[in-house]
Every structure is written in C-alpha cells, then in structure tokens.
Amino acid sequence: MQTWSLVSISVLLAVLVRWGVSLNSYSGAGNPPMFGDYEAQRHWQEVTYNLPLQQWYFNTSDNDLNYWGLDYPPLTAYHSWLCAYVANILNPDWVELHRSRGYESPAHKLFMRITVLVTDVLIYIPAVVLYCLYLTDGSAKRRVSILLSILLYPGLILIDYGHFQYNGVSLGFALWGVLALGLGWNSLGSLAFSLALNYKQMELYHALPFFCYLLGKCIKAGLIGRGFILLVKITATVLVTFGLCWLPFLPDPSQVLQVVRRIFPVARGLFEDKVANTWCSLNTVIKIRSILTSDSQLYLSLAFTLLAALPSSIKLLMKPTFWNFKLALVNTSLAFFLFSYQVHEKSILLAALPVCLLLNEFPLMCIWFLQASTFSMLPLFLKDGLLVPYTVAFLGFPFLTVYLLSALDDCSEDELKLGTCGKLFSFLPKMHLACIMKWKFYVSMALMAVLSVVSVAMDPPPHLPDLFPVLMSTTAFMHFLGVFLNFNIVQFMDPPRKKSRKKNN
C-alpha cells in the first residue's frame, strides 16, 4: 500500500485515540477552590485577555498570583491570549474577568480540548510525520510503524488530553528543532528550539545538547571562516527570536526581571510529591530534606546534575554527529530529571521525546522506558480519574509496539550494542543473553501491572499512607536509572553496527 495512505491512516488513528482520551475527566474537575491545571489554563486566558500586558506577571488587585499565576514564558501567554480571543467570540462567560473563576461546562470542555487538538495537529504531529519519513532508516512499513508507535505514546496523550496541558507545543517545537538540525538547517533548528524554550522553560533540559551540537559543528567547520559565520548566524537567530518573543517586556527591565522570577521559582524545595528521581527515592532511606539546608540542597542537585549531564555533552561537542545528538538529548534530559531541583513527574515527557526518536535502533529498550514513564505518572492519572484510558494505554501500547517493531525478536547482544560491556557476558551464548533480556522485560511489565492493580484495588496500611506512590516512584526510578546508564554506555561505545545497517538498506 502507498505510504501516503498508511501515514494518513496512522495520523487519523492517533487523532481518534487522543480524542477518545479527551472524553474523560481533566485535572481538578469539580474540585473547588483551586481545581487543577485545566482551570490554570482557563485562568491564564482570562488574565491575558482582560488585563494589559504589563500586569500579566505582576501581583495586582486584578491578578492574584497565588491563584494560578502565570509561570511560563511569554509564548504561553500569547497562546493563551489567542485562545481567549476565540473563547470570547464563542461565549464571553468563559473568560470574563473574576466572574469566570472555576467555570466548568461541557461546551467549555469541548472548546478547551479542541484547542489542544488544534495545536497538536498543527505543530506536534507534522513534526513526527516528517521525522519518521525523512530521518528514519528502513522500509516504508518500518517508518510507518515507528510513526504509529511515536504518535501513540501514551504519556503525552494522557497528560495533554487527560490531565490537560499543552506539552505538544513545546515538544513539537523542540522536535522541529531536531528535525531541522538533522536535515542540516542549523538556523531554522535554532529558531524552532528558541520558540520551544520561550514556550516552556523546562525545555532547558534539552538546551545543553542543542548548544553542544551546534557549537561542535561550528568548531568542526573551523572557528576561523565558515564555522565562525555559522556561529554568528545561529547566535543572531537565537537573539532575534528571544527578542521578538520578549519584545513587549523589553522596554521595562523590572518586567523582564519579574517574568524571570516567575518562571524560575527558587523558593521551593528539592522535590514535591513523589517523583521518580534520585532525591525522592533517596529520601526513603536517608531523609535528605531534613538533613541539609535548602541552599546546600540546591548546590548538591546542581553538582550532581552537571556531573551526570556533562560527559555526554562533552562527547557530543567533540564528535557532533546527529546520532550523538539524539543520544545526548536522551542522556541529558534523563540526567536533569534524575538529579535536578524541583522536578515534577510530568518532566519525564522531556526525556520520553528523545527516547521516541531512538525507537528504530533500540525498539525494546525504548518501549520499556516509555512504558515505565507512563507507569510513573499513574498517581497523577488516578487523581484525575483517568484509570480507564491508563489501562487501555498500559495494555495496548507495549502489545502494539512490540508487535509492530518486532522488538522481542531482535534483542540479541548485537542489538543491545553493549559493545565492550557485552564482552563481559561473552561466556554466555547469544541466545541466553536474548532470553535474559526478554524475561527481564516480562518481569518488569508484570511488576508494573501488579503495582498498578494493587494501588487501585487495595487501601494502603494506615501507618504507611504513601506506600503505593513511593513503591511506584521507586520502581520507575530504577528503570530510569537503568536506561540512563544504558544509553550513556551506548554513547561512549560508538557502535559500528549502525553503518552496517545502512549498508543493508
């Protein structure tokens, strides 16, 4: 069958799955006084539409920053304004200043869900399609399988269309950046990534690899001559993009400062709630939050983050290939997630996107990670009443992707590219290593399934009320750490096998 029909069917299926999830509840539904992220987005529409720009980030009588104050960069604010403009045409009650607080209705829910779908269809989905068609190796069937697998990644769907957020915009822009860099269009790539950064500051997780890749390319092209011109072009693009996005705020330095203060709140603690990162998991054995002062917590996390992220970035700087870039994206974003300050469980999506890009080369490892990432957000989904879509995703995603990508057939030592590490296991025949991998995968899936069922069906013992979230986050943490180590090893082993695969095509 022709590629265009397979691609369009995959995209339509992806849209249908998204819309099916969006029929469910959202974060904070029917839950006064604070509600949830859904109300936050609606409130930002109200604020940006009714108040002048100078008041958006400030605490005024009309704008109470304690009630979901704006804490994303300006592009989010402009997007909210655009949505509010349309909302006002359809029904002014939705964005009326003060009076629309906590507004909930089926029509409004339909409107909000459509805004998410529109941005996805315009930004995220085309990026994925183009990436799979132009930057993925393999037959047309393989590419469409990868496309379908990426589009059906449940974590992003459940957060954007269930919990309610606009991660598709920032991740979409970041993906456009990766796409452009992969095709050799450096300025466009920097433009796209700058837009992503200006939409959500969490994209800083991806900033180091972008920076190192582009700098590495400039150095390689020679710092005197072409490389220098490239550097100037990229710097100019980034500065102009930032300038345009922040243009209304630039005349008044106090505005700029306030926005920065809002998007980087350093007054909070090392972590909130149960997150699948090192500090939260460490906290179960050693109570770091009580031992260290908040300042030393900050420095500790900074040190560890840099320590974890730098090796891969330096490797990328020295050898700026697209392959290294993708690996660095995974490694850096995972390093940030595992060791950074004030991480939310939704930040795993920033690591999931680069992992999706590696589905073609490491199907089993990536599917494993993506499944674990969805699992790690289960407490959030339970709070939002998204159990049914979660179950469908938990069962369907691994089944479908393992089948489409033949992930369990290819997990020999070669596939795993353990390289030197593999020589440690060379006393084991190849078959056994593949068997071990498969059984590890099955056991892990079973463990996650059991934990999911138990946390839904049973009540925790009274003296350990947080037992289940802690168990889930620790399990997820072990998975993430394992993947982090694996991909770091892969990046440093420099596998020759990729070239042989290209020969086979």
Place this chain on the structure above:
Amino acid sequence: MAALAESWSWFTALAVGVSLFKCLFINAYHSTDFEVHRNWLAITYSLPLSRWYHENSSEWTLDYPPLFAWLERGLAQAARRWDGDMLRLDNLNYASPATVLFQRLSVVCTDLLFIYAARECCRCVRVQKAPQDVLSRPSFVLAVLLLWNFGLLIVDHIHFQYNGFLFGFLLLSVARHLQSRHLQGALLFAVLLNLKHIFLYVAPAYGIFLLRSYCFTLDRPDGSIRWSSFAPLRLLALGGIVVSIFALSFGPFVAMGQLSQVVSRLFPFRRGLCHAYWAPNAWALYSGADKALAALGVRLKLLQGAELPRAAMTGGLVQEVQHAVLPSVPPAATLLCTLPALVSIWCRRRGNRAFLRCLLLCALASFLFGWHVHEKAILLAVLPLSILAVESREDARIFLVLATTGHYSLFPLLFTPAEMIIKVCLMLMFTIYSFTALGNLHRSQGSLLRPMEVAYLLGLVAVAISCEFVFPLSPWRQKLPFLPLLVTSVYCALGVSYSFLRLYATLLRSDDKHKQL
C-alpha cells in the same frame, strides 16, 4: 501452505487493537438504546418469565425474541456485582459510571464472537497466491474491513447496540456455509433468528439455498433440479435443528399461552413507512419525490397548501404517514419486491458464493423496500459484501459505493458536537483504507471505479460538508430543521439503489455465464 502455517499474529494484533480502541469511547455519547438495554436487564432480572413480554412500565418494552432476553438475563447476573441499582425496574434512565462501564464492556466482550467469526471468514477467503507482504493479503484486508468497520464501531460502541454479537452469528453461519458445513450454518442461523427477528429478511435465501443445494444431492447435466435426488434425511436433519431451536426459545411462552403477546411485541405494525430518520431506501426516494411534487404543486397553484398534511414525514417521531401527492403505499407491496432474487438460486445449483450473493440481495432488497427500516440495517448488506469484495473486482466496486454511502448515512445517528471529530476521522480512516487496500488488491486491471461512481462519491463529500458545516450556520436552520436529513437520505438512497441494481446484474450475468457453459 507455508502461509497458512505462519502465525496469525497480525490478526491478534488487529483484534486486540480494536478491542482496546473501543474501550476509549466508554464515555462518549450513548443513545436511548442504552436505556433500552438497561431496562431489559432489569426486566429479565427482576421479573418472572411470565411477565417479560407483558411488562410495559417503561416505554422501551422487550421487543426482541426470547433468546436475546435470556442473554440479557445472563448479563444481569454479572451486572449485579457491578451496580445492583441498574437492575431496578423503576430506575428509569439510570446511568451511573459503573452502569455505563458495565454495559460498554459487555458490548466489547460479546464482540469476541464477532472477532471469531471474522477469523473464520478470513480463513474462507480464496487466494490464488498469498503475497509475501501481510498488508497485501486478501485475508488481512478482509480482517480490517470487518473488525474495524466504521458502521459497527459507531453503532455498537457509541450509539450503543449489540450488533457485533449478532453479526458474529451471521458471519459465522455464512463462513460455515462457505466451508460446506451446512448443518452448523443452519443451526447458527436458527439461533440468530431467535436473537433478533430482523434477520427474517434473509431467511428466504437460507431456506431456498439449503433446500436446493443441500436437500437435493445431484443435478441434471444442465444444472437444474434432479427431483429424484431428494434426500429426506437431510431435510429432516435441517428441520429438526430449526424446530428444536425455536422450541427452546419459544417453548416456555407457548406453554404459558403467551405466544400471541410475544408475536405482537416482535412485530408491531402500527409504525410508519419510514423510521424517524429516513433510512436511505427506495421509500426515502418515494417520499422525497412526494414532498418535492407537493412543494411544486403548491408553487404552481395546483394544490392548496392548507390541505396538505403538515410536516407529516419529517417530524422525527415514529408514526403512520400520509403521502401528499403520490398514493400512500400499502404494507403488502413491500413484501413483493423481495421475491425476484430467490428464483435464480432455485433454478440452478450455484455454489456457496452464489448463496452469499443471494443473501446480500435479500438483505439489500429488504433494506430498500422493507417495512419500517432503520438505517443501521445497511450493515446487514455491507458486512457480508466485504467477503466478496476481497475476492472479486466487480464486487469490490459495488462494495466501495455501498459501504461509503451506507456509512455516511449513519452520520445523523451521532449528532453531538463532541462526537463529530470521531465520526469524521473514523469515516475517513475506513474510507481511505477500503479504497487503497481494495484498489491495491485488484490493481491488475486498472482503476477500480468508473468516473460516474467517482463523481457520485465526490458529491457525497459535498453533501457531507454542506449538511454538517454549512447548514447549521445558514438562515434555513429554523424553518427547515430536517432538510439535511432529507438531503442525506435521498442522496444516499441513490447510491444504495445503484449498488442493489449492480449486484442484481452481477448475479444474473453469472447466471448467463453458467448457462453458456
């Protein structure tokens, strides 16, 4: 044989995929049919057998045959553990989250029968040589066309019905006949008749075919009947099966003397010629012509506007109708139109696929000319036609026109704004797939559709856009609220009638070929 020995993993993937996909629409809009089935759960659980067909405290009385009532009773036993409140008779329009979850999951689970039937049909597909690529195999295409059928997904899992379960019986029976296991096929069809009596429309096809091809074992050289080869044992076996199933189903009610009550519930003849929303059949064309002529007559001052029955057929409710200009159609005439197709399979032994073709013609004829037809009944023709479509080029052409038109005519069933995206995307998905896959299968002889057919289908797109998007924003919305339904039904009726005529032509032409041999 190597292809057969290879695993059917792709089928499992399709089946698991579609089942999980259906679970995503648990919270979508559901029609009054949801309350109908909840009420039946309550009736069969709370009341003794003798009261099942007398109960009428709710407007949704039990009007399916007894075996379906027993199915509801079985489901009610499971429902008790989910939410006992749904089984209370007085709990009208009760739709707690647990109830919705239970009912939706019951449809998904009963669909397992449909999945099994689809697999049996895929096994029956005749293949010259199996291509290496899974996507190009006829059995794969058939599996997708059956499992991911737009009509079934919309009607069963959003609108809410148990058609998957019922069509599972039908397709399984067809598969058994195609595999020449006629007794099993007859048994399954007898059970089906006792689950939903609408399948009586295709019973003549079964009856004539089994009588001719199963009870008469040999033919004369020219293919016509050899009366001497009548096998009474076979007839007895068939009769025994049918009678015993009916006895199992209706027996208790006959014993209680309630047979007439049950029959009156199953066949209520007071309803109008067209259902609330016009099914795109010949009567839609007839009524449409009547309306048009009436409007023309008023315009030309031939008729008095005041004398015409006002909004008689377009009033969205089920009622008896009066035609304004053309004579009102008496009930008996509708039955006559179903007869011609049966004659051809009686005259000559035609093989199992001719039986399927005749079944299709009965189904389509009953849709076009039948009494009180609902537009969901088009699925009765679309699903079996899928089997023929992957084997023969001519049938693939008819399938594309019939399926696209029939599926589009189901659009008015989902009128809520949230479901608009679902129906449009799902329709696009199915249409793109059916066109490209069938075109791919039969690509050896050029393009599949004739220009006229392409033009008609493009016109369908125009109708769709104007009815769904342009009309709601136009000034006629208040004065003529049922205009989009009228236009949809009349336009689709053209497509359905065209497919019917083409199918008839195929049957008769192969009849001629047979004569020439």
